[in-house]
Amino acid sequence: GENVEQHPSTLSVQEGDSAVIKCTYSDSASNYFPWYKQELGKGPQLIIDIRSNVGEKKDQRIAVTLNKTAKHFSLHITETQPEDSAVYFCAASMRGGSEKLVFGKGMKLTVNP
Amino acid sequence: DVKVTQSSRYLVKRTGEKVFLECVQDMDHENMFWYRQDPGLGLRLIYFSYDVKMKEKGDIPEGYSVSREKKERFSLILESASTNQTSMYLCASQLIGGDYGYTFGSGTRLTVV
Numbered sequence: 108g109e110n111v112e113q114h115p116s117t118l119s120v121q122e123g124d125s126a127v128i129k130c131t132y133s134d135s136a137s138n139y140f141p142w143y144k145q146e147l148g149k150g151p152q153l154i155i156d157i158r159s160n161v162g163e164k165k166d167q168r169i170a171v172t173l174n175k176t177a178k179h180f181s182l183h184i185t186e187t188q189p190e191d192s193a194v195y196f197c198a199a200s201m202r203g204g205s206e207k208l209v210f211g212k213g214m215k216l217t218v219n220p
Numbered sequence: 221d222v223k224v225t226q227s228s229r230y231l232v233k234r235t236g237e238k239v240f241l242e243c244v245q246d247m248d249h250e251n252m253f254w255y256r257q258d259p260g261l262g263l264r265l266i267y268f269s270y271d272v273k274m275k276e277k278g279d280i281p282e283g284y285s286v287s288r289e290k291k292e293r294f295s296l297i298l299e300s301a302s303t304n305q306t307s308m309y310l311c312a313s314q315l316i317g318g319d320y321g322y323t324f325g326s327g328t329r330l331t332v333v
Contacts (some may be wrong), residue, residue, distance in 0.1 A: 141321040150224075150310055150324035151249060151263075196263065204313065206251060207269075207278075212262035 109134040111199050113211025120187055121219050130197035131179040137199040140180045141208065142171060145194045155182070166191050187218045223247070224313050228326035233332050240297040241328050243311030249316040252277075252294035253322065254286065256307040263310065269294055270316075301332045 110133040110198075120126050131201035132140075136158035153211040157164045157171045157180065164171050173180040184191055194215050227242035245252065253268040255278075265278030269285040275286050284303060287295045296312075298305055308329050312322035 143321075143324075148326075150312075151322075152324070152327045153321040155274045156321055181316070204314070207253070207265065210284060 109137055109177050109199055109201070109209040111197060111209050111211045115212055115214060116212065117215045117217070119217040119219060121134050122187060122189060124187055124211075124218075125217055126184045126191070126218075127197050128182040128197070128216070129179060130181070130199075131177075132199040133178065134199070134201065136201045137180065139200045140142075140171070140173060141198050142169075142182050143196040143198065143210075145196065145213070146148075147193075147210075151196055159192055184216075189218050189220050192216055192218045224311055224323050225326040226309075226311050226328050228328050229326065229329055230328045231294075231297075233301050233330065235302060235332055237298075237301045237332075239301045239330065239332075241296040241298075241309055241311075241330070243294045243296070243325055244292050245294075245313040245323070246292065247315075247323075248291065248324075249311070249313035250291070250316040252288065253293065253312040253314070254284075254296045254310065255310045256280070257310055257327070258307050266296065301330075304333050306332045308328060 108113045113130045141156035144154045145151040168185045170183045194213045196213045200208045224245045254266040255263045259299040269275045269288045285297045310327045314322050
């Protein structure tokens, strides 16, 4: 089955810096890759996703890139702000097959003011 | 906005008690999921359901059961709570199709004493 690995497990940056979170997946049939943000005391919330027919997607300060050949995808956050501090999860699934998302273990991002 | 509501934010139960965790979604999603979240272990799938009265085991079903009598409600049952079931429990729902992300509830922090 699918296996998603996420690294690093923690990241600390200064406000205004960029942050990159990387994930790799094992099943080349996976074609949907969402990213979730979990703030303290809350459930994870979908912030951006990408499908396998697209190499990059942007939404304001966040972007996701996908490299299907290497089977990895990354979340990029520019101009980080203290409110970006949270745990971020990547995930993968395959449309037309199992619809379950397989999650990475999460990365705790701390943005220092 | 889709809402997934978990009945309790915090719950304290005694070892051996039967515990019910309730989850309700209001957007007619077909798929529903129960995860537990523990530090360092990420999100682990307990059970999921693709339709009313249907259930499938996830990665860690031991000690748990589920019930889905109505489309909008998915209940997680701890038949005889144990201390190693102390955890954060997250419910999620998903529109069928496989390339839609999950919508999570806010979670239930269960402590078994």
